[in-house]
Amino acid sequence: MTQQIGKQSIKFDNEPYILESASVVGDKEGNGPLGALFDNVEKDPMFGMKTWEQAESECQKKAVQLVLDKADITKSRLRYMFGGDLLAQLIATSFSAVELEIPLFGLYGACSTMGESLCLAGMCVSGGFADYALAMASSHFASVEKEFRFPLEYGNQRPYSASWTVTGCGAVIVSSTPGIARISGITPGKIVDWGLKDSMNMGACMAPAAADTIYQNLQDFERAPQDYDRIITGDLGTIGSKILIDLLKDKGMNISGCHMDCGVEIFNDDRQDTHAGGSGCGCSAVTLSAYVLPKLKSGEWKRVLFVPTGALLSKVSFNEGESVPGIAHGVVIESMN
Amino acid sequence: MTQQIGKQSIKFDNEPYILESASVVGDKEGNGPLGALFDNVEKDPMFGMKTWEQAESECQKKAVQLVLDKADITKSRLRYMFGGDLLAQLIATSFSAVELEIPLFGLYGACSTMGESLCLAGMCVSGGFADYALAMASSHFASVEKEFRFPLEYGNQRPYSASWTVTGCGAVIVSSTPGIARISGITPGKIVDWGLKDSMNMGACMAPAAADTIYQNLQDFERAPQDYDRIITGDLGTIGSKILIDLLKDKGMNISGCHMDCGVEIFNDDRQDTHAGGSGCGCSAVTLSAYVLPKLKSGEWKRVLFVPTGALLSKVSFNEGESVPGIAHGVVIESMN
Numbered sequence: 001m002t003q004q005i006g007k008q009s010i011k012f013d014n015e016p017y018i019l020e021s022a023s024v025v026g027d028k029e030g031n032g033p034l035g036a037l038f039d040n041v042e043k044d045p046m047f048g049m050k051t052w053e054q055a056e057s058e059c060q061k062k063a064v065q066l067v068l069d070k071a072d073i074t075k076s077r078l079r080y081m082f083g084g085d086l087l088a089q090l091i092a093t094s095f096s097a098v099e100l101e102i103p104l105f106g107l108y109g110a111c112s113t114m115g116e117s118l119c120l121a122g123m124c125v126s127g128g129f130a131d132y133a134l135a136m137a138s139s140h141f142a143s144v145e146k147e148f149r150f151p152l153e154y155g156n157q158r159p160y161s162a163s164w165t166v167t168g169c170g171a172v173i174v175s176s177t178p179g180i181a182r183i184s185g186i187t188p189g190k191i192v193d194w195g196l197k198d199s200m201n202m203g204a205c206m207a208p209a210a211a212d213t214i215y216q217n218l219q220d221f222e223r224a225p226q227d228y229d230r231i232i233t234g235d236l237g238t239i240g241s242k243i244l245i246d247l248l249k250d251k252g253m254n255i256s257g258c259h260m261d262c263g264v265e266i267f268n269d270d271r272q273d274t275h276a277g278g279s280g281c282g283c284s285a286v287t288l289s290a291y292v293l294p295k296l297k298s299g300e301w302k303r304v305l306f307v308p309t310g311a312l313l314s315k316v317s318f319n320e321g322e323s324v325p326g327i328a329h330g331v332v333i334e335s336m337n
Numbered sequence: 338m339t340q341q342i343g344k345q346s347i348k349f350d351n352e353p354y355i356l357e358s359a360s361v362v363g364d365k366e367g368n369g370p371l372g373a374l375f376d377n378v379e380k381d382p383m384f385g386m387k388t389w390e391q392a393e394s395e396c397q398k399k400a401v402q403l404v405l406d407k408a409d410i411t412k413s414r415l416r417y418m419f420g421g422d423l424l425a426q427l428i429a430t431s432f433s434a435v436e437l438e439i440p441l442f443g444l445y446g447a448c449s450t451m452g453e454s455l456c457l458a459g460m461c462v463s464g465g466f467a468d469y470a471l472a473m474a475s476s477h478f479a480s481v482e483k484e485f486r487f488p489l490e491y492g493n494q495r496p497y498s499a500s501w502t503v504t505g506c507g508a509v510i511v512s513s514t515p516g517i518a519r520i521s522g523i524t525p526g527k528i529v530d531w532g533l534k535d536s537m538n539m540g541a542c543m544a545p546a547a548a549d550t551i552y553q554n555l556q557d558f559e560r561a562p563q564d565y566d567r568i569i570t571g572d573l574g575t576i577g578s579k580i581l582i583d584l585l586k587d588k589g590m591n592i593s594g595c596h597m598d599c600g601v602e603i604f605n606d607d608r609q610d611t612h613a614g615g616s617g618c619g620c621s622a623v624t625l626s627a628y629v630l631p632k633l634k635s636g637e638w639k640r641v642l643f644v645p646t647g648a649l650l651s652k653v654s655f656n657e658g659e660s661v662p663g664i665a666h667g668v669v670i671e672s673m674n
Contacts, residue, residue: 127464
């Protein structure tokens with residue numbers, strides 16, 4: 001098959017489109033540098049619900065409804081949904097999906113989930129298995145702190161290498177009919193484990209996986225970094241981004257001129273005390289929707305490599321002394337122009 | 338597209354095959370009614386490792402190596418892997434996949450994961466995106482008891498409606514070249530929540546989702562129950578199976594003549610004190626590999642509907658008083674004869 005190119009990539013013969021996208025974020029994200037770009041900034045961190053997990057589900061529901069409204073289609077047109085979050089057993093997604101009544105493929109790729117969902121929704125639509133598929137990922141600062149670290153009430157101090165989990169959900173409709181952009185290819189990523197164990201420096205844990213996926217994408221598609229207007233990692237933050245650029249320089253690739261990291265863009269550390277940057281599945285998902293896709297839609301950017309990055313960490317594995325492996329999934333998104 | 342049939346199913350124009358499969362289980366499963374059929378029965382519940390989570394990863398690694406050996410291909414031929422387990426953040430899968438060095442799509446569908454992985458690997462291969470893809474799911478009694486219920490040392494009593502989590506991993510290679518069976522269609526499932534909250538009666542929680550997927554499969558493919566040699570649910574157990582049959586009778590469908598449940602088959606409650614039956618992602622995965630696929634390979638069965646069932650439960654959602662929604666993914670597998 002000609003669609004399989006290189007070692008691990010796909011170049012779609014039958015390109016799936018991104019019909020529409022939507023972003024819903026919390027107050028802190030609304031006050032950040034990208035604040036004015038998000039579709040919906042919710043002031044109440046509880047989203048009107050009783051628990052942090054319900055709040056995250058509610059955030060997902062809002063984003064899904066919004067993308068349906070923007071695309072002007074009903075939920076019954078969505079044949080399948082591909083989505084996930086960071087919580088154990090994906091409870092934010094499971095509970096939000098009850099009302100949607102769409103067949104669900106639950107995904108866990110840590111903060112790479114938006115990449116994983118776009119890869120799978122892309123294959124699904126390109127293969128003719130759906131005309132409309134939903135790709136979605138979310139995170140919530142408070143549900144994630146509870147899941148992975150300390151209760152908020154504990155007032156734990158955070159080192160400068162730590163990132164701040166984004167509260168937000170990005171939802172994208174992948175379609176067989178033209179939309180605001182097109183998915184021309186994907187490079188699903190392998191797990192890469194360099195043995196790092198510092199859950200307060202996840203940028204460093206994920207950078208080797210990001211480097212691996214970006215390197216493989218450039219090899220498989222026989223491209224140079226400058227063939228992309230931007231190579232956009234998910235949530236490496238300031239420290240992980242520096243490591244990524246160094247790792248690729250060691251392999252003879254200089255991406256410093258076109259690299260952008262959603263975690264670096266979404267917060268302003270000087271004003272917002274977010275340290276290394278934003279993180280969480282929601283970070284790359286909402287930045288894609290609010291910042292990246294509009295630039296592709298307008299034609300300002302022609303082609304980007306979107307590479308959400310995940311740190312495969314759990315409190316059990318961490319407490320058992322295991323390392324924090326990384327994973328990163330690459331999605332090539334191009335302008336319709 | 339003609340591949341999309343009915344409300345939520347796919348009938349593959351280009352049918353993917355099951356090239357080979359392998360099953361690795363623990364001692365209790367080896368002593369059960371299907372014991373002689375499994376490829377590998379491991380006497381040591383720790384699989385030679387130091388933690389339950391590492392044991393489950395090791396079980397996965399053995400199953401993957403075994404299916405590669407049986408198919409006589411190297412791991413580098415596997416373009417993508419689709420797999421998951423029940424642990425928070427899929428740590429059994431994440432850590433086993435490090436050594437495999439294959440791009441990973443991490444999946445969470447609770448105990449329906451083998452169905453989810455076969456649906457996605459099937460679409461991936463049918464669409465021409467891979468020639469060989471791995472579909473896999475595992476569970477481990479001890480890692481799961483720790484994840485969802487009580488420490489083993491606590492000696493908690495189990496009601497008769499409770500199931501016993503299977504220790505095991507089933508691994509299947511889905512291929513574009515003919516093998517031991519073929520995947521002719523799929524019916525990915527929706528989340529169905531009837532508000533049940535008893536995590537010690539998961540059969541009842543999952544039965545409505547199983548009924549929904551089976552009903553939709555029969556509608557979408559315009560089939561009657563007798564068009565399948567077996568309709569095989571994952572881990573409803575004795576109580577859930579009875580509810581499933583009653584629910585479908587209410588809709589005018591009688592599957593009692595051809596229904597089989599992997600959770601009922603895998604243990605003998607009289608001898609093994611397993612109560613309602615086996616459960617866990619591994620339950621349907623190893624039964625598929627050891628019992629179902631050989632009957633399709635021999636031609637004794639011509640066509641089955643394999644429907645792994647999942648209970649979307651976490652200790653957080655349970656402790657917050659949430660219900661236990663269910664999900665079930667249907668895979669139509671047919672004999673090559």
